[in-house]
Amino acid sequence: MASVVLSEAEKVYIMHGVQEDLRVDGRGCEDYRCIEVETDVVSNTSGSARVKLGHTDILVGVKAEMGTPKLDRPNEGYLEFFVDCSANATPEFEGRGGEELGTEIANTLYRIFNNESSIDLKLLCINPRENCWVLYVDVLLLECGGNLFDAISVAVKAALFNTRIPKVRVLEEEGGREIELSDDPFDCIRLNVDNVPCIVTLSKIGYRHIVDATLQEEACSLASLLISVTSRGTLTCMKKVGRGSLDPESIFEMMETGKRVGKLLHSSLQTVLDEEEKLGSARKKVGFLG
Amino acid sequence: MRGSRSKALHDQALVNCQYSMATFSTGDRKRRPHGDRQSSEMTLHLKQTFEAAILTQLYPRSQIDIYVQILQADGGNYCASVNAATLAVIDAGIPMRDYVCACSAGFIEETPLADLNYVEEVTGGPQLALALLPKSDQIALLEMNARLHEDHLERIIEAASKACKDVYAVLDQVVREHLQEVTALLGK
Numbered sequence: 215m216a217s218v219v220l221s222e223a224e225k226v227y228i229m230h231g232v233q234e235d236l237r238v239d240g241r242g243c244e245d246y247r248c249i250e251v252e253t254d255v256v257s258n259t260s261g262s263a264r265v266k267l268g269h270t271d272i273l274v275g276v277k278a279e280m281g282t283p284k285l286d287r288p289n290e291g292y293l294e295f296f297v298d299c300s301a302n303a304t305p306e307f308e309g310r311g312g313e314e315l316g317t318e319i320a321n322t323l324y325r326i327f328n329n330e331s332s333i334d335l336k337l338l339c340i341n342p343r344e345n346c347w348v349l350y351v352d353v354l355l356l357e358c359g360g361n362l363f364d365a366i367s368v369a370v371k372a373a374l375f376n377t378r379i380p381k382v383r384v385l386e387e388e389g390g391r392e393i394e395l396s397d398d399p400f401d402c403i404r405l406n407v408d409n410v411p412c413i414v415t416l417s418k419i420g421y422r423h424i425v426d427a428t429l430q431e432e433a434c435s436l437a438s439l440l441i442s443v444t445s446r447g448t449l450t451c452m453k454k455v456g457r458g459s460l461d462p463e464s465i466f467e468m469m470e471t472g473k474r475v476g477k478l479l480h481s482s483l484q485t486v487l488d489e490e491e492k493l494g495s496a497r498k499k500v501g502f503l504g
Numbered sequence: 505m506r507g508s509r510s511k512a513l514h515d516q517a518l519v520n521c522q523y524s525m526a527t528f529s530t531g532d533r534k535r536r537p538h539g540d541r542q543s544s545e546m547t548l549h550l551k552q553t554f555e556a557a558i559l560t561q562l563y564p565r566s567q568i569d570i571y572v573q574i575l576q577a578d579g580g581n582y583c584a585s586v587n588a589a590t591l592a593v594i595d596a597g598i599p600m601r602d603y604v605c606a607c608s609a610g611f612i613e614e615t616p617l618a619d620l621n622y623v624e625e626v627t628g629g630p631q632l633a634l635a636l637l638p639k640s641d642q643i644a645l646l647e648m649n650a651r652l653h654e655d656h657l658e659r660i661i662e663a664a665s666k667a668c669k670d671v672y673a674v675l676d677q678v679v680r681e682h683l684q685e686v687t688a689l690l691g692k
Contacts, residue, residue, distance in 0.1 A: 256576045259528045273575060275528025298537045301522050301571040308522055308571070309539075352527040354537075356573070502575055 220433045228434045232419045238430065244475055246426045249368065251486055252500055253376035260349075261377030264502075265369035268428060269359025272366050273502075274351065274373040278380075280393075281348035283339060291338020291346035295323040297353040297366070304358060312355075319353065319366060322413070326367070326442035326451040331409045333374070340382055341391060347379055360429040363440055367413040368483060374410060375487050378402040411442040411450045412483070414476045416468040418460060423468050425475050439468045443476030445484070517563035521550040523585065525574040531622075546582060549645060553586055553635045556644040557604045558593065568598060579622040580608045582633050587671055594679055602637040604644050605671040609634065609664035611652060616660045618667035632660050636668040 220228075228238055235242050247268040256262040259275040266272075284292060297319040299312025306312075327333065338347040351373065353366055381396040381403060396402075417427040417435035427435060436458025442451040449469070454460060460468075490497060511518055523546040524538035537543075554570060570593070572585040586606035593600060609632045610617045610624055617624065625631065630652040635645040652660070 256526075256528060258531055258576055262528070273526070275526065277528050277533045279533060296527060298524075298527060300524060300537075300573045301569075302573050305569055305571075308569070350527070350533050352533070354526045354528075354573075354575070 218429045218433055220430060224430070225434045228431060229420045232422050232424055232431075235422075237424065239428070241426075243422055243424045244471060246364075246475075246479065247428075249365075249483075251368065251372050251483065251490075253372050253487065253490060255499070255501055260379060261373045261375075263369050263372035263376055265365050265372065267359070267361060267365040267368070267426070269357055270361060270365045271355075271357035271359075272362075272369040273354040273356055274366070274369040275354070276373045276377045277350045277352070278347050278377070279350060280340070280345055283343060283346040287335070288343040289339050290335035291340075291348060292335060293327055293333070293349045293351055295320040295327075295351050295353070297323075297355065299355045302357070303355050307355075316355075319362065322363065322440070322451075322453065323351070323353075323366070323370065325453075326411050326413065329450050331444075331448075332411060332450065333409070334406060337403060337405070338379070340393065341384055344391070345393060349374075349377070349379075358429070360432050361415055361426045363413045363415050364426060364479075367411070367442065368479070371407055371410045371412055371483065372487060374405050375407045377405055379405075409444050409446075411444045411448075412476060412479055413440055413442045414472040414479065415440045415455075416472055417456075418458070418464065418468075423464065423471060425471070439465060439472070441469060441472040441476070443473055443480075445477065445480035447473045447477050449473070512565045512567070515564050516560040517558070517566040517568050519551055519555050519558060519560065519568050519570065521547050521554070521570045521572070523547045523550055523572045523574075525577065525581070529574050529577045546585070549582060549633075549647070550585060550589065553604055553606070553645045554589065554593070556642075557590075557600045557602065557637060559599045559601060562599060568593075577622065579620050579625045583607050583619070583635075586635050587675065591675060591679070602639045602642075603672055603675055604635050605638055605668040605675065606633065606635040606645070607664050607667035607671060608632065609660050609667070611656055611660055616656070616663035618663045630656075630660070632664055634661065634664040634668060636665055636672075638669050638672040641665075 231237055250266040253263045255264050256275050260278040261276040264273045297316040299307040299316050301308040340346055379402055381401045383394045385392045385394055415438050416423045416425055417438040419435050437456035437460050440453045440455055441449055443449055523543050527534045527537055570589050574581055583606035586604055590604045607618055608620050610620045611630045630650040632648045637644055
């Protein structure tokens, strides 16, 4: 994973700053960097979003394809996650170098969506036991600038919000069923993303914890807690990452902070997405070159 | 030099490329972003193109990485990659013989077409990819698929090289404008 090497003095400087609730870039401990979100950037997808969080740059594309439901859930469609770490982010990712990190992030995404309330999967069913929509959520990591997980989860939520799945009808005919695609391209299903969780990563630095750590701050932190919260403040997944250890008390403190920050993150993301939606075709697209 | 030192060349720089396509960049979802047959071929083409253009003998025992990432594909992937990579190499300050400009061309109903889009590419018919060093009119890479009568070849190459020179004009203008902006900022 992309990381920076800091000298002892630099680490002490960052740690003392965190203790005074003043970080190197002037933020407080519970502040995010400015997040840029744009949806509908890749026209070959059913839904897409690009998120820039500081120097972290994420592109997510959602593609809806027809598949067969899983045996244990015959009435539901399903989501597939794939994370590709582009060599443009860091040369370490060249060849198969990014696979380990990609799998780790994809597995985390599977876990935060592994509950019934996140997304209404029944909506994706076309024919029980026979046909359903499979949503391939493909994450492309273009640049690493710290706090990958949070940025990716925000991008995934924005892309799912933007996703439009064509409506289909099932025609019962002798000799089997046939699926007919709606003629009107604007006739489509939208997903309800109100309960889609976002990840908040809290990094322990010294005696305090911070959200949205930059690469430099990540280098100072021994352990972090990754929690996924919904807009109502419900936790859907929690995971401790990093080499160091955390004591139980600080975990509870971090959970409280995470919920508070997460709710705020959700509400501001939703506002931005709604605003962008309202502009419709009048919106000026920034695209990849922005 | 990263990775195995055995790859290092004692008299010139090693040009290392990776061509990768986002899984969602095409109409049908791709299963893997790189490492498949098509991407590996593209990687080799890029390597060949830039070995012809970069003054590799200036940097013995070094490595130059060129990573290309396709975000959205609508035909002419190779050509767009080459043009973008040229700009990136210039931005990196790596000396080249000349810009490398690339353009594809096709031949449909007795008409040569420059810069095929996706629909034109999949309709079949002959397809040509040309990478040109425009000032000296040297060809860095030339590849043609499908069969074509020899008599038409010249017209297609003509169309492609004209398009390459048009691309060159645009790239050169952008580089000069950028340079002017940067030097103006430095002067302050």
